[in-house]
Amino acid sequence: DTAVSQTPKYLVTQMGNDKSIKCEQNLGHDTMYWYKQDSKKFLKIMFSYNNKELIINETVPNRFSPKSPDKAHLNLHINSLELGDSAVYFCASRGRGTEAFFGQGTRLTVV
Amino acid sequence: DAKTTQPPSMDCAEGRAANLPCNHSTISGNEYVYWYRQIHSQGPQYIIHGLKNNETNEMASLIITEDRKSSTLILPHATLRDTAVYYCIVRVDRTRYQLTFGKGTKLSVIP
Numbered sequence: 001d002t003a004v005s006q007t008p009k010y011l012v013t014q015m016g017n018d019k020s021i022k023c024e025q026n027l028g029h030d031t032m033y034w035y036k037q038d039s040k041k042f043l044k045i046m047f048s049y050n051n052k053e054l055i056i057n058e059t060v061p062n063r064f065s066p067k068s069p070d071k072a073h074l075n076l077h078i079n080s081l082e083l084g085d086s087a088v089y090f091c092a093s094r095g096r097g098t099e100a101f102f103g104q105g106t107r108l109t110v111v
Numbered sequence: 112d113a114k115t116t117q118p119p120s121m122d123c124a125e126g127r128a129a130n131l132p133c134n135h136s137t138i139s140g141n142e143y144v145y146w147y148r149q150i151h152s153q154g155p156q157y158i159i160h161g162l163k164n165n166e167t168n169e170m171a172s173l174i175i176t177e178d179r180k181s182s183t184l185i186l187p188h189a190t191l192r193d194t195a196v197y198y199c200i201v202r203v204d205r206t207r208y209q210l211t212f213g214k215g216t217k218l219s220v221i222p
Contacts, residue, residue: 004154033209035212041196042212042214043149043155043198043212044212045209045210045211048209056209090154090155092154092155092210099145099157099160100147100155100157100210101157102154102155102156103154104153104154105152105153105154
């Protein structure tokens, strides 16, 4: 079983559209994250949720909104997509005293 | 979290030990040293972490200097599948804190 799974793996969409990326973890972890990796390969934290509560919200446009329906899920909604949103988005989870587990990433291409 | 400095790239012959250095001269007493790697097109993968003692697991060894200002990740017998970007991260081990990734070291294992 995949520990942290993201869907879809690839997403191609037009500017101005609204899209969602789903993330699920079956590790029983309390904390989940969204990271963005841009074309220069820098990995940057976007959001962190602990027990469904937003803990960290880095400087991210408010077009990006995380939604955590339960501890095992942290979905990322993006409104009015722009060309600069093209990147690979990684979901991760971490339990108390454990290392972080990352999903395989979602490659978003905005055309 | 303290900053880290790593060489941008390194080569290693297949079957030889790969020694990846990391400087963290501003590390404080309660900060751990974590190592992750990212193989092309995959999510980051946890390797090992330590506080002040040397650590070893099935993937690698971590050697931390006595003053804790630098560390070395050792892959004892590098294979082609170890080609990846390796990230050294220093952080306090608290559940709510995120991992902050730097530029890492691109390790190329050569046949």
